[in-house]
Amino acid sequence: MSEHLYKYLRTETFPTPFCAGCGHGILMGVILRAIDELKLDFKKMVFVSGIGCGAWIPSPHFKTDTLHTLHGRPVAYATGVKKANPELKVVVISGDGDLAAIGGNHLIHAARRNVGLTVICANNSIYGMTGGQLSPTTPKNTKTMTTVMGNPEEAFDLCKLVKACGAKYVARYTVFHTKPLIKAIKTALNTDGFSFIDVVSPCPTQYGRRNQLPTLYDMYAFIKNRLVHFDALKKYKKEELAEKIIIGEYRDED
Amino acid sequence: MKTIVKSLLAPRKYFMQGNIACAEGALAAGCRYYAGYPITPSSEIMEHMSIRLPEVGGVFMQMEDEIASICSMIGASWAGAKVMTATSGPGFSLMLEGIGYAVMTETPCVIVDVQRAGPATGQATKPAQGDVMQARWGAHGDHRIIALSPWSVQEMYDLTIKAFNFSEKYRVPTILLADEVVAHLKESFVVKPEIEIYNRDKTLTETPFGTQEEDGVPPMPCFGQGAQLLVTGSTHNEYGIRKVADPDVQERLVTRLCKKIDNHKKDICLTERYFTDNAEYLFVAYGISARSSYAVVSELRESQINAGLLRYITIWPFDEETLKECALEAKVIFVPEMNQGQLVLEIMRILPHQKVIPIPKTRGEAIYPSDIIKVFRKYHE
Numbered sequence: 349m350s351e352h353l354y355k356y357l358r359t360e361t362f363p364t365p366f367c368a369g370c371g372h373g374i375l376m377g378v379i380l381r382a383i384d385e386l387k388l389d390f391k392k393m394v395f396v397s398g399i400g401c402g403a404w405i406p407s408p409h410f411k412t413d414t415l416h417t418l419h420g421r422p423v424a425y426a427t428g429v430k431k432a433n434p435e436l437k438v439v440v441i442s443g444d445g446d447l448a449a450i451g452g453n454h455l456i457h458a459a460r461r462n463v464g465l466t467v468i469c470a471n472n473s474i475y476g477m478t479g480g481q482l483s484p485t486t487p488k489n490t491k492t493m494t495t496v497m498g499n500p501e502e503a504f505d506l507c508k509l510v511k512a513c514g515a516k517y518v519a520r521y522t523v524f525h526t527k528p529l530i531k532a533i534k535t536a537l538n539t540d541g542f543s544f545i546d547v548v549s550p551c552p553t554q555y556g557r558r559n560q561l562p563t564l565y566d567m568y569a570f571i572k573n574r575l576v577h578f579d580a581l582k583k584y585k586k587e588e589l590a591e592k593i594i595i596g597e598y599r600d601e602d
Numbered sequence: 603m604k605t606i607v608k609s610l611l612a613p614r615k616y617f618m619q620g621n622i623a624c625a626e627g628a629l630a631a632g633c634r635y636y637a638g639y640p641i642t643p644s645s646e647i648m649e650h651m652s653i654r655l656p657e658v659g660g661v662f663m664q665m666e667d668e669i670a671s672i673c674s675m676i677g678a679s680w681a682g683a684k685v686m687t688a689t690s691g692p693g694f695s696l697m698l699e700g701i702g703y704a705v706m707t708e709t710p711c712v713i714v715d716v717q718r719a720g721p722a723t724g725q726a727t728k729p730a731q732g733d734v735m736q737a738r739w740g741a742h743g744d745h746r747i748i749a750l751s752p753w754s755v756q757e758m759y760d761l762t763i764k765a766f767n768f769s770e771k772y773r774v775p776t777i778l779l780a781d782e783v784v785a786h787l788k789e790s791f792v793v794k795p796e797i798e799i800y801n802r803d804k805t806l807t808e809t810p811f812g813t814q815e816e817d818g819v820p821p822m823p824c825f826g827q828g829a830q831l832l833v834t835g836s837t838h839n840e841y842g843i844r845k846v847a848d849p850d851v852q853e854r855l856v857t858r859l860c861k862k863i864d865n866h867k868k869d870i871c872l873t874e875r876y877f878t879d880n881a882e883y884l885f886v887a888y889g890i891s892a893r894s895s896y897a898v899v900s901e902l903r904e905s906q907i908n909a910g911l912l913r914y915i916t917i918w919p920f921d922e923e924t925l926k927e928c929a930l931e932a933k934v935i936f937v938p939e940m941n942q943g944q945l946v947l948e949i950m951r952i953l954p955h956q957k958v959i960p961i962p963k964t965r966g967e968a969i970y971p972s973d974i975i976k977v978f979r980k981y982h983e
């Protein structure tokens with residue numbers, strides 16, 4: 349991580365617990381860059397996370413107030429923080445299982461209420477921390493510890509879901525898109541109301557190795573080959589989009 | 603920090619429902635954030651808060667469920683507010699993981715459980731005292747909480763204030779364990795001109811999660827104060843740094859979370875005694891059951907029978923010493939409860955050599971003096 353970001357970090361807690369090839373470290377850096385470029389008052393920011401590898405991005409690394417909560421509940425906690433003190437800038441960073449499975453109800457209701465939160469989903473499409481079980485964002489047919497024959501279920505498009513619930517700003521990028529991702533995070537942090545960013549993050553350890561993608565490079569290629577930009581969606585038939593990762597800002601349909 | 607403040611309501615006599623008195627008590631104590639989910643027989647608390655909180659500059663949130671309610675109020679507590687939620691059995695069950703989190707992170711918060719007949723959905727509009735053990739042991743892991751049991755509309759007001767005070771002072775979730783009878787009872791109660799309240803110590807500290815003493819309560823700075831708080835429900839050291847494999851840290855933390863309550867029982871345990879000196883027949887009760895017991899004891903005293911009542915206002919932690927004192931001369935100890943016998947287990951444990959008779963009632967109605975007398979007659983020659 350670039351040294352000018354060290355002021356935001358408890359460097360004494362390094363190294364981070366993330367595995368080789370995990371994208372969560374890149375995401376950590378990208379979030380801090382966005383904050384640094386916006387020159388936000390870090391002391392007035394609160395980072396709320398649930399339970400999972402993604403939830404460890406802010407806690408204990410960020411050198412400001414962090415609230416490491418229960419599995420699935422960070423959005424509910426964050427709602428209380430923001431409502432009780434609207435002066436604070438409240439950011440939720442957590443995993444896909446945390447935000448979309450056990451915490452899905454809180455996510456859609458916070459979007460509906462338009463609470464002034466930025467929610468960043470560290471989406472590795474797997475339960476990383478507990479050893480690689482199915483998540484609601486695991487693509488169909490993927491092998492996981494609880495779907496050894498391949499996932500028979502459809503995955504959530506979290507951006508579509510949250511957008512439909514009324515979120516003011518919604519975007520998705522992968523951790524490999526650092527520049528547009530920083531821009532999206534900055535837009536989210538400047539959004540008056542609920543903003544959501546789904547960040548696709550590789551997990552070679554728990555996702556890749558059961559799907560013939562054991563290295564970061566394999567995962568990178570696997571993710572890259574499935575990208576479709578939101579603005580190009582019209583060029584595709586519905587069936588063609590089944591396996592795709594839609595990136596870009598989710599704008600209102602016209 | 604203890605302070606005396608003016609009551610919010612003008613000081614005088616009021617005629618109110620218990621649930622409304624509870625909400626007013628919360629406001630008087632300084633509650634400025636309420637999050638809840640409707641459930642009978644507690645909903646009037648929520649409805650009243652929805653009107654009153656904005657009037658006093660507070661925030662009211664109707665959340666998507668009880669899990670969200672308790673979690674959002676814990677967040678609000680760390681943002682510096684005094685917070686409360688109210689529910690009944692089914693919602694209380696959903697809140698248990700959050701209660702454990704509040705214990706572990708030492709977050710002041712008040713939970714009102716207006717008990718109704720269970721298990722499950724049970725009888726939504728009918729009273730019970732079935733959550734006594736759940737309040738004590740419901741959250742997983744070894745822990746302590748404080749639970750208070752009101753027997754009147756006056757106490758729905760007074761004990762709500764006390765619940766806030768204990769919760770702020772000891773940084774522990776405090777449960778007001780009411781029941782449908784006191785919650786829906788309408789009777790007069792008095793609002794005094796001034797009340798004593800306790801506000802948490804928000805001193806900036808590097809160690810908001812530990813003390814030198816093994817039973818201490820550290821100061822609790824809030825978000826935005828510059829304390830760089832590391833709040834976590836995982837095992838942590840005094841700085842808040844997670845230590846999920848260190849046996850010493852786990853032992854020190856759990857011991858302090860328990861001892862900060864156990865070693866302050868003198869302050870926390872509230873009881874009331876009626877004719878307990880030399881009582882041959884001792885009734886031990888709490889909440890609405892104590893009110894019926896009081897009627898029984900008064901009647902027995904009029905007939906020159908040596909009966910007494912020990913009323914538990916604080917149920918958890920349980921005051922063992924007072925029980926032993928009151929039971930010294932007792933030939934029989936009766937424990938009327940609106941459950942199949944919960945607090946009586948504690949009493950039997952503490953008085954293994956005495957005759958302890960449970961008087962259970964689980965008919966979805968209050969335990970009446972006649973229910974108690976009927977059992978008493980079997981033991982009174």
Ligand SMILES: Cc1ncc(C[n+]2csc(CCOP(=O)(O)OP(=O)(O)O)c2C)c(N)n1
Pocket residue numbers: 399400401402403419442443444445446447470472474475476477478483
């Ligand atoms: C109530 C509850 N259920 C289950 C767990 C176990 N658990 C911890 S993390 C986790 C899944 C984490 O997945 P995700 O949110 O995607 O984060 P990741 O580790 O993949 O970054 C689970 C199921 C828990 N801590 N609490």
Ligand SMILES: [Mg+2]
Pocket residue numbers: 400402443444445470471472473474475476483
């Ligand atoms: Mg995950």
